[in-house]
Amino acid sequence: MSARVLVGVKRVIDYAVKIRVKPDRTGVVTDGVKHSMNPFCEIAVEEAVKLKEKKLVKEVVAVSCGPQQVQETIRTALAMGADRGIHVEVSGKDYETLGPLQVSKILAALAKKEQADLIILGKQAIDDDCNQTGQMTAALLDWPQGTFASEVNIEADKLKVVREIDGGLETIKINLPAVVTADLRLNTPRYATLPNIMKAKKKKIANVKPADLGVDVSSRLEVLKVDEPPQRQAGVKVETVHDLVGKLKEAGRI
Amino acid sequence: MERFADEADVVIVGGGPAGLSAAIRLKQLASQHEKELRVCVVEKASQIGAHTLSGACLEPTALSELIPDWKERGAPLNTPVTEDKFSILTEKYRIPVPILPGLPMNNHGNYLVRLGHFVRWLGEQAEELGVELYPGYAASEVLFHEDGSVKGIATNDVGIAKDGSPKDVFERGMELHAKVTLFGEGCHGHLAKQLYKQFNLRGNCEPQTYAIGLKELWVIDEKKWCPGRTEHSVGWPLNRNTYGGSFLYHLNEGEPLVALGFVVGLDYTNPYLSPFREFQRWKHHPSIMSTLEGGNRIAYGARALNEGGFQSIPKLTFPGGMLIGCSPGFMNVPKIKGTHTAMKSGMLAAESAFSKITDENLQSETAGLYIPEYEEAFKKSWIWKELYSVRNIRPSFHNYFGLYGGMVYTGIFYWILRGKEPWTLKHNGLDADQLKPAKDCTPIEYPKPDGKISFDLLSSVALSGTNHEHDQPPHLTLKDDSTQSFSCVYEYVPLETGDGMRLQINAQNCVHCKTCDIKDPSQNINWVVPEGSGGPAYNGM
Numbered sequence: 001m002s003a004r005v006l007v008g009v010k011r012v013i014d015y016a017v018k019i020r021v022k023p024d025r026t027g028v029v030t031d032g033v034k035h036s037m038n039p040f041c042e043i044a045v046e047e048a049v050k051l052k053e054k055k056l057v058k059e060v061v062a063v064s065c066g067p068q069q070v071q072e073t074i075r076t077a078l079a080m081g082a083d084r085g086i087h088v089e090v091s092g093k094d095y096e097t098l099g100p101l102q103v104s105k106i107l108a109a110l111a112k113k114e115q116a117d118l119i120i121l122g123k124q125a126i127d128d129d130c131n132q133t134g135q136m137t138a139a140l141l142d143w144p145q146g147t148f149a150s151e152v153n154i155e156a157d158k159l160k161v162v163r164e165i166d167g168g169l170e171t172i173k174i175n176l177p178a179v180v181t182a183d184l185r186l187n188t189p190r191y192a193t194l195p196n197i198m199k200a201k202k203k204k205i206a207n208v209k210p211a212d213l214g215v216d217v218s219s220r221l222e223v224l225k226v227d228e229p230p231q232r233q234a235g236v237k238v239e240t241v242h243d244l245v246g247k248l249k250e251a252g253r254i
Numbered sequence: 255m256e257r258f259a260d261e262a263d264v265v266i267v268g269g270g271p272a273g274l275s276a277a278i279r280l281k282q283l284a285s286q287h288e289k290e291l292r293v294c295v296v297e298k299a300s301q302i303g304a305h306t307l308s309g310a311c312l313e314p315t316a317l318s319e320l321i322p323d324w325k326e327r328g329a330p331l332n333t334p335v336t337e338d339k340f341s342i343l344t345e346k347y348r349i350p351v352p353i354l355p356g357l358p359m360n361n362h363g364n365y366l367v368r369l370g371h372f373v374r375w376l377g378e379q380a381e382e383l384g385v386e387l388y389p390g391y392a393a394s395e396v397l398f399h400e401d402g403s404v405k406g407i408a409t410n411d412v413g414i415a416k417d418g419s420p421k422d423v424f425e426r427g428m429e430l431h432a433k434v435t436l437f438g439e440g441c442h443g444h445l446a447k448q449l450y451k452q453f454n455l456r457g458n459c460e461p462q463t464y465a466i467g468l469k470e471l472w473v474i475d476e477k478k479w480c481p482g483r484t485e486h487s488v489g490w491p492l493n494r495n496t497y498g499g500s501f502l503y504h505l506n507e508g509e510p511l512v513a514l515g516f517v518v519g520l521d522y523t524n525p526y527l528s529p530f531r532e533f534q535r536w537k538h539h540p541s542i543m544s545t546l547e548g549g550n551r552i553a554y555g556a557r558a559l560n561e562g563g564f565q566s567i568p569k570l571t572f573p574g575g576m577l578i579g580c581s582p583g584f585m586n587v588p589k590i591k592g593t594h595t596a597m598k599s600g601m602l603a604a605e606s607a608f609s610k611i612t613d614e615n616l617q618s619e620t621a622g623l624y625i626p627e628y629e630e631a632f633k634k635s636w637i638w639k640e641l642y643s644v645r646n647i648r649p650s651f652h653n654y655f656g657l658y659g660g661m662v663y664t665g666i667f668y669w670i671l672r673g674k675e676p677w678t679l680k681h682n683g684l685d686a687d688q689l690k691p692a693k694d695c696t697p698i699e700y701p702k703p704d705g706k707i708s709f710d711l712l713s714s715v716a717l718s719g720t721n722h723e724h725d726q727p728p729h730l731t732l733k734d735d736s737t738q739s740f741s742c743v744y745e746y747v748p749l750e751t752g753d754g755m756r757l758q759i760n761a762q763n764c765v766h767c768k769t770c771d772i773k774d775p776s777q778n779i780n781w782v783v784p785e786g787s788g789g790p791a792y793n794g795m
Binding site for chain 2: 031032033198223
């Protein structure tokens with residue numbers, strides 16, 4: 001099979017770090033804070049590499065949009081088994097306002113340029129929880145989509161995807177080329193071992209600007225303010241049902 | 255399963271001030287002498303600086319020697335010390351003590367820094383020079399040649415489940431071989447512990463003694479913020495026989511940030527004493543509360559530090575390896591500064607290693623290079639002189655009057671004689687041996703944390719961002735499952751069957767401070783390194 005897979009990876013604040021809102025309330029503190037690859041993106045990379053190991057795809061290309069630091073994230077994908085990387089340079093204010101719509105336009109343009117047969121993304125990023133990029137990318141390309149995938153198989157020229165939905169599991173068959181977004185149970189990502197990190201330094205990462213792809217990254221959204229969630233107030237213990245009803249009435253709830 | 259092995263000229267364990275200074279120095283020399291040198295640094299933290307914790311008040315001497323144009327290169331030394339205060343606290347009052355010029359705690363010319371950010375900057379300088387940095391990879395094993403000299407290190411196998419069986423994602427660690435390996439693991443390194451035994455490096459020195467340092471970062475009310483103000487205190491809440499004290503530094507880094515913390519000597523005798531709770535309690539002192547009121551805590555962390563000084567310096571070189579930084583331990587205790595000496599030791603090790611490695615006519619007796627020149631250079635350096643001059647201050651606290659006896663001794667002998675007195679006082683032995691039985695001590699009633707100034711341990715640990723892959727063997731190993739009683743990690747939980755308690759080790763909460771390994775009276779706990787990238791995620795601590 002001569003298929004080429006494009007995998008999108010996002011650099012996000014590590015899930016174990018306690019987030020702090022910036023004093024000017026325009027966003028969260030990111031300087032010096034531990035970042036890592038979005039966990040769902042790790043699963044996406046792992047799935048792509050597994051497909052390559054099964055010889056169902058020929059090449060895995062890892063893509064990330066952002067400033068210089070995202071190269072570390074691409075390197076991790078390379079260390080896990082991706083063949084080459086593409087760094088789409090977005091920095092400063094553009095990076096702060098970069099969202100699913102712009103990223104999906106970039107991925108769609110890259111998919112055409114690289115003649116990709118399959119795009120695998122994480123289902124959502126843990127910083128914005130948007131869960132939109134995969135779906136928007138498929139729409140822009142007019143490709144079928146298999147989202148929340150917990151199992152992916154290539155059968156002849158079609159993709160069989162088992163999706164995690166509210167009611168249980170849904171199995172669909174879609175044509176290639178397609179977009180798949182990875183859910184938690186799709187696989188367990190492998191470690192990026194030190195020898196592989198060392199080898200990854202020799203793999204190529206191409207630099208591209210959004211303008212080269214004909215994409216305008218200006219945002220149509222303006223963030224007005226960012227706040228901590230309200231402090232949870234202590235509850236009150238009541239002795240009897242009578243007291244409970246009384247308190248609910250006091251609070252105007254009944 | 256075979257391990258992948260790679261060769262470098264020098265491998266450095268630990269990406270802290272000592273390790274990075276050594277790496278930078280090696281590359282500077284290589285470029286100067288037009289030689290090629292492969293230098294690799296392995297660091298267990300996920301990023302350089304993430305496991306760094308210190309006050310910190312930096313003396314820029316070593317930095318200026320290493321990188322004279324540090325200011326132009328943007329080193330984050332943004333807060334020169336403008337005010338220096340020292341006091342003795344009682345429960346309600348604060349007694350100022352004048353800091354006469356010449357006393358070790360005089361900070362003129364020094365900088366208040368966020369050491370984690372400084373280490374990150376050192377990492378960038380190192381990378382620019384071509385040093386290979388590998389954060390997220392923990393050196394877990396020392397490798398030896400057949401002749402017993404050090405061959406290098408191996409990183410740990412990953413993907414092992416809690417019960418020790420390999421998971422699907424199991425991967426073997428890799429071996430990094432080197433002509434010489436520098437060990438800069440920081441205070442009480444676990445590989446250093448092995449090396450002391452292997453090469454009998456501690457035969458001629460006293461055992462190391464330690465303290466634990468707890469630290470928080472607070473954003474305070476702008477009106478109370480005085481960038482450059484440096485405050486230290488001794489006394490309350492510790493009694494006169496427990497060594498320790500506090501620091502409070504006003505940083506100049508954009509927002510009104512203060513770094514504050516508490517240090518308790520680990521030779522404390524009362525098993526009811528909790529260094530964490532002493533720290534939380536100290537913050538309620540009127541002079542400290544006035545600074546913190548209306549502020550917000552944004553970070554917490556803890557780390558052991560060495561206090562043995564001159565008397566506890568081990569042998570520093572052995573065939574194939576050298577010890578640098580806080581691992582052998584070069585902290586100037588009364589100054590509470592160890593970063594400048596750690597950096598200098600890294601530079602000295604690099605210089606002696608470089609000449610040996612690039613010596614084409616070298617006939618080495620052992621496969622791993624033995625470099626006694628490092629130890630000789632060390633003894634001629636200003637580190638040696640500095641540590642010698644303050645050697646008697648810490649041990650002078652071991653007298654009936656405790657703190658006050660120590661201060662009197664410092665005033666007389668250090669200030670006047672600068673440590674030239676002909677005797678060298680001894681330490682009291684291992685910290686682990688100092689605890690008295692609980693029945694002989696008075697329990698301490700600690701106030702409950704109020705959630706505004708003082709906090710409980712678990713929420714503090716959460717603030718350190720510490721995390722470990724949960725399904726891995728606990729890295730706090732016991733030689734024998736008996737009585738342990740430390741805080742966030744070790745707890746006794748009722749057995750599921752109902753009667754009796756069992757020891758539960760919540761290794762996931764570990765912030766890698768190493769105190770348990772040091773203080774455990776039965777010396778039962780052996781801290782080993784968990785999977786790389788685990789541990790705290792400090793940001794500029």
